[in-house]
Amino acid sequence: MSAPDSASGTVWGIGVGPGDPELLTLKALRLIRAAPVLAYPAPETGDSFARGIAAPHLPGGQTEIAIRMPIGDGAFPKADIYDAAADVIAGHAAAGRDVAVLCEGDPFFYGSFMYLYARLAGRCPVRIVPGVSSLMACADAAGTPLAARNDVLTVIPAPLPEPELRRRLADCEAAAVVKLGRHLGKLKRVLAGLDLVSRTRYVERATLGNERVLPLAGLPEDAAPYFSMLLVHKRGEAWR
Amino acid sequence: MSAPDSASGTVWGIGVGPGDPELLTLKALRLIRAAPVLAYPAPETGDSFARGIAAPHLPGGQTEIAIRMPIGDGAFPKADIYDAAADVIAGHAAAGRDVAVLCEGDPFFYGSFMYLYARLAGRCPVRIVPGVSSLMACADAAGTPLAARNDVLTVIPAPLPEPELRRRLADCEAAAVVKLGRHLGKLKRVLAGLDLVSRTRYVERATLGNERVLPLAGLPEDAAPYFSMLLVHKRGEAWR
CATH class of the missing domain: 3.30.950.10 (Tetrapyrrole methylase, C-terminal domain)
Structure with a gap:
């Protein structure tokens, strides 16, 4: 991984737990509240489950990036959607803004965050906060x-x-x-x-x-x- | 499971996460702070890792039960130690006091809490709070x-x-x-x-x-x- 620019924002992959908003960790809560930019997976239409878990804790006024994706069995990563989302997120980081990526459960247990991680690591600092897994x-x-x-x-x-x-x-x-x-x-x-x-x-x-x-x-x-x-x-x- | 007495305290098996005290969940924090009695596994001598994770969050003044146990490979559950601990915990519950049992990681992922659970379920209300797993x-x-x-x-x-x-x-x-x-x-x-x-x-x-x-x-x-x-x-x- 190349050394990130010290002025860069950090991308946080944050596990928000299985569903109960009270199962967020203290660390997740702190980072989600502080980040100027939030990103999260969402269905093609309708609400994001990950955002819904964090919703009771959001202070308002944050920039939000909904990564809209067809869900279901056959819907393995749509590379172009992740490419585009990674570019937007990397742009915020390059401008010095931290981005909190909300992930259902834990980010690395069959989670779609791995596709963003693969595209962002090396471009900006990326760190993971484990969450309670389903x-x-x-x-x-x-x-x-x-x-x-x-x-x-x-x-x-x-x-x-x-x-x-x-x-x-x-x-x-x-x-x-x-x-x-x-x-x-x-x-x-x-x-x-x-x-x-x-x-x-x-x-x-x-x-x-x-x-x-x-x-x-x-x-x-x-x-x-x-x-x-x-x-x-x-x-x-x-x-x- | 027999219906517990409504005046009974509840035994909470609470995952405190893998080590960083900031990886406690909001729910774990709330219940641990509110419980008049804490219980936790501990080595035969020395400090409990689970208690150490929760320590920065403890209000002080709680009754504490250290369940001291030889650790290591061959040391599968010492039935008499768990029997005795379960009796003490059930006694507190019967007297109307909630007991927070601190569990490293998650209570049910290879965790010793299962041995207490087996002895307490049916005697008093027992509930689990999942934690971030190692x-x-x-x-x-x-x-x-x-x-x-x-x-x-x-x-x-x-x-x-x-x-x-x-x-x-x-x-x-x-x-x-x-x-x-x-x-x-x-x-x-x-x-x-x-x-x-x-x-x-x-x-x-x-x-x-x-x-x-x-x-x-x-x-x-x-x-x-x-x-x-x-x-x-x-x-x-x-x-x-």
């Missing part, structure tokens, strides 16, 4: 440890092909299946085939007012919102 | 995403036997090896055998003043402190 928030909401003792924990994206999902879940001790969306029906099928349905909990919108936690066996739907997860514990409650 | 803090410190796109992320405890470590690391896309300690030399051997040393970063004491981040190839030691981690990315920086 991975931990879902386990805490379910009242069940993610992993105990020397268990291997496997985090599995639901869009993977069914044979790979089956292989990974067959070989895990504890697993979290992320990015459920329209893949929930496929996961139900795979888990039933492995006789793991009774070992699986479903968690939706952890830490939000409309949080839902239930055994997978009691879940009628075959599709889930983006902010949902399956937690599988093959050994049951071995930690008791 | 898993995310280490990736953020290393400036490298934990997992991208549809990569499977495997979290592997270093005390596992060498053949199992080899098998798991051979089959991973991205991995975090936790609980390094005296197992670092073993991990170096396994990763060298898989030609993955150049794909591995070492992170020690993430977010603390004496944080260290370096390529595994540049690390002379064969033992590591408890608060350290290896991050392996087999595909390199596929997210760029």
Whole structure:
């Protein structure tokens, strides 16, 4: 990384946590309030979830950059959108202004901030503030440890092909299946085939007012919102 | 879970984050300051790391319960120590006092809180507040995403036997090896055998003043402190 200009602003990739605005860290709060410029991912139309988490804490009067992006499975990074956003952000930094990039959960856990990071590191100072991840928030909401003792924990994206999902879940001790969306029906099928349905909990919108936690066996739907997860514990409650 | 007495205090399992006291959440801060009783894990002699993280925020005058425990590999839960601690904590709750149990990182990510949880749930109201996990803090410190796109992320405890470590690391896309300690030399051997040393970063004491981040190839030691981690990315920086 080249040495940044000392007059440059800093780009902060800031984890704002899983949803509850009270799960911001003190550091995130301080930096978000102080930054003259905010940037955040947003859907093509409508509100940004990341901005919504920070909203109760914003002082007003900040310049805002909504990075609007199609969301969903197939929507892997649209390079031109990130290129353009990185240019705007780098321009603010070059002018000496700090930019707080709001990231759902933690910036580097399957987060889109990595695409900005790849474009900005070396052009201006970029620093990361870790946040509470949905991975931990879902386990805490379910009242069940993610992993105990020397268990291997496997985090599995639901869009993977069914044979790979089956292989990974067959070989895990504890697993979290992320990015459920329209893949929930496929996961139900795979888990039933492995006789793991009774070992699986479903968690939706952890830490939000409309949080839902239930055994997978009691879940009628075959599709889930983006902010949902399956937690599988093959050994049951071995930690008791 | 039986319905708790409405006059009972609540036991809060509170993640205090990876080390930087500024990485406490607003919710953790509020609950820790308000609780008349604090409990926390501590070594047999000396200071509690979890209490140290919260220390700058404590108002003073709280009752404190240090749960003193031998630490290290072989030291899986000493049932009698947890039984006794749970009895003391349940006693405070029964008397109507809230108890804040301070947990390093997140309470349910390989955390010892699960052993208290197993003993307290059903006896009194127990609630969890997720915290910033070392898993995310280490990736953020290393400036490298934990997992991208549809990569499977495997979290592997270093005390596992060498053949199992080899098998798991051979089959991973991205991995975090936790609980390094005296197992670092073993991990170096396994990763060298898989030609993955150049794909591995070492992170020690993430977010603390004496944080260290370096390529595994540049690390002379064969033992590591408890608060350290290896991050392996087999595909390199596929997210760029």
